[in-house]
Every structure is written in C-alpha cells, then in structure tokens.
Amino acid sequence: MIEKMEVVRIDIPEGCNVIVGHSHFIKTVEDLYEVMVTTNPHLKFGIAFNEASGPCLVRYEGNDEELVKQAIEAAQRIGAGHTFVIYLKEGYPINVLNQVKNLQEVCRIYTATANPLQVLVVETDQGRGVVGVVDGYKPKGVEGDEDKEKRKRFLREVTKYKK
Numbered sequence: 001m002i003e004k005m006e007v008v009r010i011d012i013p014e015g016c017n018v019i020v021g022h023s024h025f026i027k028t029v030e031d032l033y034e035v036m037v038t039t040n041p042h043l044k045f046g047i048a049f050n051e052a053s054g055p056c057l058v059r060y061e062g063n064d065e066e067l068v069k070q071a072i073e074a075a076q077r078i079g080a081g082h083t084f085v086i087y088l089k090e091g092y093p094i095n096v097l098n099q100v101k102n103l104q105e106v107c108r109i110y111t112a113t114a115n116p117l118q119v120l121v122v123e124t125d126q127g128r129g130v131v132g133v134v135d136g137y138k139p140k141g142v143e144g145d146e147d148k149e150k151r152k153r154f155l156r157e158v159t160k161y162k163k
Contacts, residue, residue, distance in 0.1 A: 003125060012114055012115075012116070022106075033062070043063075048075035058076060
C-alpha cells in the first residue's frame, strides 16, 4: 500500500549533468566507476548507489570530491533502493550513456540531464521506489526556421573535437 508520494528536487550545479538510474547489484559502483574513467580520462564525476539489502548503505566512488558529495546527497534524498546517481562535468552524458546502459547490472536509466530535475518517489511499508522524473519544463511552442538554425549551430559547437 502506498504510504506517501514525494517530489525530490535534484540540484545540478552549473556546468554539470546528472544521470539517475536503477541497478540490481552492489558491484554497480565499481562498474560505473570503470565506465567513467575508461570512457573519458578528463571527465570529473561522482557516483552514489543506494544498496537495497544487507546493510543498505549508500555506496560511492568518483574522482571529484564535490561531485561525490553531491551524488551522495541526491541518493540519500531519493532514498530508493538500487537507485544510482552520477554527477559529471567536463563531458556530457552522451559520452558515457551507452556504456552505462550496457552494464549487465543496470536495469534502467531514468534520466540524463542538465535541466532542472525532480524525481517522483513513492514510499510503501517496505521502502521507497522511483516512479518517474520531471526533466526540465513543458514545451512552449513549435520550433521555426530560426530555431532550427540555432539548434544546428549549437549541435555543431558541442560536437567539435577539442584538444
């Protein structure tokens, strides 16, 4: 029986992105760390994972102390078992998302974003679970020709190879 439904706001610092997902095994933290460091050696990141059995600890890794702290705080606020949170900067989710999704213990990615983010969490007598996310804002209209050109310029800019 549902005891409570909660909207958990996830703070995303300027210049950062966040990935929120669901996994099923304690090894998630190590495997996510390995994906992050082998995909982009310049990427700064913090990972937190809510263990769902045994001691039920928030497990964590990362190479940036502030991002690790942010990930732990977000995971604690969400409070749902087997949920993981990755904060990253100096790169984009698109750089790591396929590798993250291909980890055998990752069940689902809820979102990968830099937009304002809310996680919808339900609480039962057993625990908490993520039922969805609100990523950014609702549409304000349909793009016109000028908007298309802006989008294409932006995409060319962010996909340029930088030494």
